[in-house]
Amino acid sequence: MSYDALIIGAGHNGLVAACYLARAGMKVCVVEKNDWIGGAAVSRELFPGFTYSNCSYVSSLFRPEIMRDLELPRHGLQILPYEGGAVLTRNGGYLAMFRDHDANRREFARHSPRDAEAYDRYSRDILRFCRFIRPMLMRTPPDPSRFRPRDLSELAFLGRQIGALSEGQIAAMVRFWTMSIADFLDEYFENPVIKAYLAVSAIIGTALGPMSPGSAYVLLHHYMGDVDGNVGAWGFARGGMGAITQALSKSLAAAGGEIRAGQGVDQVLVEGGRAVGVVLANGDEIRARRVISNMDVKRTFLGHVAEKDLPGDFVKRVRAFKTRGSSGKLNIALDAAPVFPALPEGSPMLKGDLHFTDSMERMERAYDDWKDGQFSRDPFQDAMIPTMIDPTMTPPGKHFMSCFVQYAPPKIAGRDWTDADRDAFRDTCLNQIEAYAPGFKNKVLHVEVRTPRELEAEVGLTEGNIFQGELTFDQLLFNRPVPGYADYRSPIRDLWICGSSTHPGGGVMGAPGRNAAAEILRDAKLGTRGMRDAYPVL
Amino acid sequence: MPIPSSEIIVIGAGVNGLACAARLAGQGHRVTLVEAASAPGGAMALAHLTPGIDPRVAKDMDLARHGLTFHPELAATLLSQNSPHLTVRGGEASGGDLDPTEVAAFRNLHKRLSRFAAALAPFRAMTPPRLAAKGNEWGKLARLGLGLRAMGKADFREFLRMILINAHDAATDELTDDRLRGLIAFDATLGGWLGPRSPNSLILYLNRLAMGGALVPKGGMAAVAGAMAQAAQAKGVTLRLNARVARLLVEADQASGVELDSGEKLHADLVVSAIGPKATFRDLVGPRHLDTGFYTAAGHIRARGATARLALSLTAPPDFRGADPAGRLIIAPSSEAVERAWNPVKYAGVPDRPVMEITLPHAHDGGPPRLTALVQFAPHDPADKAAAKARMLENTLTVLEDHAPGLSATIGETEFLMPWEIEARYGLAGGNWHNGDLAVEQMLFLRPMAGAARYDTPLPRLWLAGSGSHPGGWVTGAAGWNAAGGILEALR
Amino acid sequence: MTDLTHWRRPLRQTPFHPRTAALNRLNLWGPWGGYTTALAFDDVAMEHTAIRNAASVYDLCPMVKYRIRGVQAAEYLNRLTLRNAGNLPVGSVHYTAWTDDAGKLLDDGTLFRHGPEDFLICCQERHLPWLLDSAAGFDVAITEVTEDIAALSLQGPCSASVLRAAGFAIDGLKPFRMANFRFAGGTLTISRTGFTGDLGYELWTSPDLALPLWDHLFEVGAPWGIRAIGTEALDLARIEAGFIIANMDFVPASQAVREDRARSPFEMGLDWMIDWQKGHFTGRRALLAEREAGSKWALVGLDIEGNTPATGALIYTGKGREAGFVTAACWSPATKRNLALAQVGRRYLTGPLQVEVYALRELQYARLMLAAEVVPRPFFAPDRRRATPPGDF
Incomplete structure (x- = not known):
């Protein structure tokens, strides 16, 4: 039994790549170590009657071109936009977010009339940066150190993008990419709560604090998606984030692809300098014309490829690839909706993201704990109750709550996490919520706690890094994952990488998988007809 | 063809003002250099070391003829409390317990970073490029890019990867010794407002490598100021001391001179400000002659000093456990220690264990025992300044005593300057050495800000020449020299 | 301020809402600046007729208002805006605009001088x-006072008669002058300004006097056919008068996501405002450079063949090259012409122009290429708008 393409890992990028390859006529097999599929875009029943999105929990970045190419809506995918959100402040107040522009302005004006009006200009500027970066998401980065025609044409594309901007815009953009989000926000806003709310996207999943230079780019990384053309908006996948990978698996099945769950890969088979298949953990061999790894670059090359088959410089760079995890997660089954006395009854504020960190300084101090090898004593939490909008995930009246937590280090003071550490981490987070929602803990039916340890063990993300590698410039664009290998190839012929370790990086975006498939199809001379280019930015 | 001679006022007789004035006078212009203090030199007095005067400046001003000489380049001694000290001279690290593979690793890293630094050096010497679509600046940029590419494929890839990396990761990826990592972390962040784990910090280290090593001028920094002032006057610069500029004079929407504190008005064809850009735009020019967007952006120039300066006179030469007193003594036990010293400053606090660079002037020029130290990190705007200063001094002296037991008992006079005091004394915005954070978002065409990065300003006939402009500070005179070049080109 | 209900009702109601809601037979509302305002009350054509024939009342409350006070207020406004605020006498109003550093328009508006400072x-x-x-x-000191002021626009040939009947002595009030009157125990400011190009006034008072003012005007104005009008009728009148509106005829530079959308005062025909002699103001250097180098765009009035309004149309040269676009258009009842305001590339102004109009007729679009002629603005400027004392119609 031999395949044209064997994909290791049924995460969203692996499945996206598999779908495109199968639709181009390849015989495709996806092997997945877990008994379920989805990687970090997964929904599972971890408590009777409750569906958990226990890794990624919201969607915006997933490229609409991919949804359309792969007919995901036909295979059941629905994205539901948020309706509101709020930061709860220590003084018993709140700052809410609304979809309606005027309601939002008036809410901001409660905190600062100046900031309320500054927000429009801020949004305009962020949108300008998004417009610049979006055309780059669905392209293979050039290798500036080489002069192949594709590298030169991609460099020229980059040059044209920049050349289309005015001098002032180029300056503004370079500045933005290199600044800290704290400094950037200080130039627009005066109110600490507003700044704390807006800084959130700059630290999510990132081993940086809001005062770290380069954090402004991370904010952009979270703003460059959209929900139905509404740039920067976020939403839920109906049925949980697993709905994305479920739809992908159906799309794959419709295209004749195959998925084998519960079959972990032990080693990539390399013969004569080419990847020819894999050996499974159970000893079985599967042969394939090419192997594509959805695992992160460290796990792929340090864990499943013999070091002798790789150049020393490459191994050194892979070892130095930064995958420090910074996040943890609490997934909570609730007997009833939590009540936050500060929030007006009947408001849409629970139908979106809830934060309890009302200043950037608190976020930065939380980051200082991480640098010291501790989880944050006063963590930042991005709490969501998707069941406020999505009726499918719990019994009526019950709720599922997802709490994304920063910061949690991959190791505690240099040693592995213990169960006691994990429980202390859980209590720290639950107590923070309880402080704003008295009685919250009594409604908790079940909690799944995921520190970087659990994320690595179950999903396979090295050090629990949710982006399969940090999003700093030394690991972006042509530097991602390793300079010279940003084209989804590896030093071994026919071994490819397609996960978030590659350009354009993490988040449930699908672009790495799509771009890898494009390179593979070009390499196989099959053409990329079934693949849309990025929608033009008008 | 002779260039018509212009009347030019240069404000501020710091290293850049002197370099700029001298170059302009050397081209036949009538230059008056006005300085608020009673002696030239400006913030040079803060420094205790220089990477060396920019060779273009030193040559043109013939500083050697005016008596400026240096002691041999200093090696760095990485002080330890309980293990042998390490000595680092260029890329060569040595010391009792250092593993040979670590010595080789440090040498390799130093070599590679020095190659990167050499590739960046041409950028330091140029006027930042224009990015406008018209004109040939893109061609110039492309040529510079190809120049970088000439370092070879492997190096070029590493260069692109490392150009914006943080110093901690760069050091930790290659080195295992905490002290050597600490040196890179310290040198990258000295004079900055960032920690070694802050992205974009390695480029500051490269910038220092591009300038040169650590030199002590014979006779101290005052000798540099004296020689440069003499050389400038020899070229025809009129130096006016004790002349503080109160405001810029503007006529017909052009800079036309300055008004001094005394009320005296000096008129000129051009005014060159070698003081801080923030003070220039916000105070000397003011909002009435600048557009709102520009004036607001000038207020956004980030200038945050995080370095305190300690000067002690001692009753006995200090003994840092046998360290060479003529060295550059570094207390930065690890990259993490530098980061920990940085953490509290983000919240205007004071670190428990500051890190520092120490020199012992008596070991170079003789005289009574003295110690100077640049101590990091210090808050520039704490709520309770007196308490912050007292605590910072106490913690600094504790760290010194730990490394030189018995030093405390020998302290005679103490002068300790926190960033806000440095601002008050030398006019450096926020007490920042570079009159504006030297950070990637304020470098090259963003220094000090878009719209004023090529030494010219939106106000016709007003120019910038200070460390707030490209390529930033340190006692080199590069910014002043570059600015003079821009002015001469415009006058041609 | 602890107004926590905005999420229940995102759009506010103006102080006149009880009256406008009662009159709004069509129940046609639209959002404007965070308020809900009437688009039309019962019949747009009759509302427009009221503007040109009788007296019309338009709720102006959503206009954004900033109060600027202080000893350097005039100096500040000179730095901010294009015109010379120092030359504006107390009790007067002028139409002005302001730009960013690049000399691109941020907005236009009216500046009222209530006192020296x-x-x-x-x-x-x-x-x-x-x-x-x-x-x-x-x-x-700058404060936003939008919600502190209730404002109505009273426009039309009979507007002066209505005000006289209401007891306000406005006969001596010249265009762009204003005067204060006692009203219902408070103060009413009446300025002879408006957005219709006709005889008209704008009335400014505190929100608590809004309803008494409305009731008083409608009571005394009945003999002159006073009528509430909505935004659609006003829009017809303002096109006839050739007036422009931010975000309809130009994109404010602060909101332009696409850099090429911003426009300068030269390009919007507002360069007459610029006082080059008053000293520096924001944008001055960029505008001087533009004056030297020339501008890319021009705002023009078009008179278009036929009677199909050219709303949203693209403009072409005679040879079919795209030359610009229409920003506002209507069949003008007052001038019996097919009018448009348009942005046209300056270099195309010398040759013939045509507009591409898609006319919807019973579900199907008919594509028309109509010849268009550049004509001077305002399109409609009756003498009565300037006559002082105003005529008795």
Whole structure:
């Protein structure tokens, strides 16, 4: 039994790549170590009657071109936009977010009339940066150190993008990419709560604090998606984030692809300098014309490829690839909706993201704990109750709550996490919520706690890094994952990488998988007809 | 063809003002250099070391003829409390317990970073490029890019990867010794407002490598100021001391001179400000002659000093456990220690264990025992300044005593300057050495800000020449020299 | 301020809402500046007729208003805006505009001088951060007073008669002058300003006097056929008058996501405002450079063949090259012409122009290429708008 393409890992990028390859006529097999599929875009029943999105929990970045190419809506995918959100402040107040522009302005004006009006200009500027970066998401980065025609044409594309901007815009953009989000926000806003709310996207999943230079780019990384053309908006996948990978698996099945769950890969088979298949953990061999790894670059090359088959410089760079995890997660089954006395009854504020960190300084101090090898004593939490909008995930009246937590280090003071550490981490987070929602803990039916340890063990993300590698410039664009290998190839012929370790990086975006498939199809001379280019930015 | 001679006022007789004035006078212009203090030199007095005067400046001003000489380049001694000290001279690290593979690793890293630094050096010497679509600046940029590419494929890839990396990761990826990592972390962040784990910090280290090593001028920094002032006057610069500029004079929407504190008005064809850009735009020019967007952006120039300066006179030469007193003594036990010293400053606090660079002037020029130290990190705007200063001094002296037991008992006079005091004394915005954070978002065409990065300003006939402009500070005179070049080109 | 109900009702109601709601037979509302306002009350054609024939009342409350006070208020406004605010006498109003550093328009609006050190700016968009940034170094206080002022526009040939009947002696009030009157125990400011190009006034008072004012006007104005009008009728009148509106005829530079959308005063025909002699103002250097180098765009009035309004149409040269676009268009009842305001590339102004109109007729679009002629603005400017004392119609 031999395949044209064997994909290791049924995460969203692996499945996206598999779908495109199968639709181009390849015989495709996806092997997945877990008994379920989805990687970090997964929904599972971890408590009777409750569906958990226990890794990624919201969607915006997933490229609409991919949804359309792969007919995901036909295979059941629905994205539901948020309706509101709020930061709860220590003084018993709140700052809410609304979809309606005027309601939002008036809410901001409660905190600062100046900031309320500054927000429009801020949004305009962020949108300008998004417009610049979006055309780059669905392209293979050039290798500036080489002069192949594709590298030169991609460099020229980059040059044209920049050349289309005015001098002032180029300056503004370079500045933005290199600044800290704290400094950037200080130039627009005066109110600490507003700044704390807006800084959130700059630290999510990132081993940086809001005062770290380069954090402004991370904010952009979270703003460059959209929900139905509404740039920067976020939403839920109906049925949980697993709905994305479920739809992908159906799309794959419709295209004749195959998925084998519960079959972990032990080693990539390399013969004569080419990847020819894999050996499974159970000893079985599967042969394939090419192997594509959805695992992160460290796990792929340090864990499943013999070091002798790789150049020393490459191994050194892979070892130095930064995958420090910074996040943890609490997934909570609730007997009833939590009540936050500060929030007006009947408001849409629970139908979106809830934060309890009302200043950037608190976020930065939380980051200082991480640098010291501790989880944050006063963590930042991005709490969501998707069941406020999505009726499918719990019994009526019950709720599922997802709490994304920063910061949690991959190791505690240099040693592995213990169960006691994990429980202390859980209590720290639950107590923070309880402080704003008295009685919250009594409604908790079940909690799944995921520190970087659990994320690595179950999903396979090295050090629990949710982006399969940090999003700093030394690991972006042509530097991602390793300079010279940003084209989804590896030093071994026919071994490819397609996960978030590659350009354009993490988040449930699908672009790495799509771009890898494009390179593979070009390499196989099959053409990329079934693949849309990025929608033009008008 | 002779260039018509212009009347030019240069404000501020710091290293850049002197370099700029001298170059302009050397081209036949009538230059008056006005300085608020009673002696030239400006913030040079803060420094205790220089990477060396920019060779273009030193040559043109013939500083050697005016008596400026240096002691041999200093090696760095990485002080330890309980293990042998390490000595680092260029890329060569040595010391009792250092593993040979670590010595080789440090040498390799130093070599590679020095190659990167050499590739960046041409950028330091140029006027930042224009990015406008018209004109040939893109061609110039492309040529510079190809120049970088000439370092070879492997190096070029590493260069692109490392150009914006943080110093901690760069050091930790290659080195295992905490002290050597600490040196890179310290040198990258000295004079900055960032920690070694802050992205974009390695480029500051490269910038220092591009300038040169650590030199002590014979006779101290005052000798540099004296020689440069003499050389400038020899070229025809009129130096006016004790002349503080109160405001810029503007006529017909052009800079036309300055008004001094005394009320005296000096008129000129051009005014060159070698003081801080923030003070220039916000105070000397003011909002009435600048557009709102520009004036607001000038207020956004980030200038945050995080370095305190300690000067002690001692009753006995200090003994840092046998360290060479003529060295550059570094207390930065690890990259993490530098980061920990940085953490509290983000919240205007004071670190428990500051890190520092120490020199012992008596070991170079003789005289009574003295110690100077640049101590990091210090808050520039704490709520309770007196308490912050007292605590910072106490913690600094504790760290010194730990490394030189018995030093405390020998302290005679103490002068300790926190960033806000440095601002008050030398006019450096926020007490920042570079009159504006030297950070990637304020470098090259963003220094000090878009719209004023090529030494010219939106106000016709007003120019910038200070460390707030490209390529930033340190006692080199590069910014002043570059600015003079821009002015001469415009006058041609 | 602890108004926590905005999430229940995102759009506010103006102080006149009880009356406009009662009159709005069509129940046609639209959002404007965070308020809900009437698009039309019962019949747009009859509402427009009221503007040109009788007296019309339009609720102006959503206009954004900033109060600027302080000893350097005039100096500040000179730095901010294009015209010379120092030359504006107390009790007068002028139409002005302001730009960013690049000389691109941020907004236009009316500036009221209530006292030597007391001004009010009335405009379409919100600018508080810009106004505050511009105030650095000036001794001025700036406050947003949009919600503190209730404003009505009373326009039409009979508007003066209505005001006289209402007991306000406005006969001596010249265009762009204003006067204060006692009303219902408070103060009513009447300015001879408007957005219709006709005889008309704008009335400013405190929100608590809004309903008494409305009731009084409608009571005494009945003999002259006073009528509430909505935004659609006003829009017809303002096109006839050739007036422009931010975000309809130009994109404010502060909101332009696409850099090429911003426009300068030269390009919007507002360069007559620029006082080059008053000293520096924001954008001056960029505008001087533009004056030297020339502008790319021009705002023009078009008279278009036929009677199909050219709303949203693209404009072409005679040879079919795209030359610009229509920003506002209507069949003008007052001039019996097919009018448009348009942005046209300056270099195309010399040759013939045509507009591409898609006319919807019973579900199907008919594509028309109509010849268009550049004509002077305003399209409609009756003598009665300037006559002082105003005529008795």
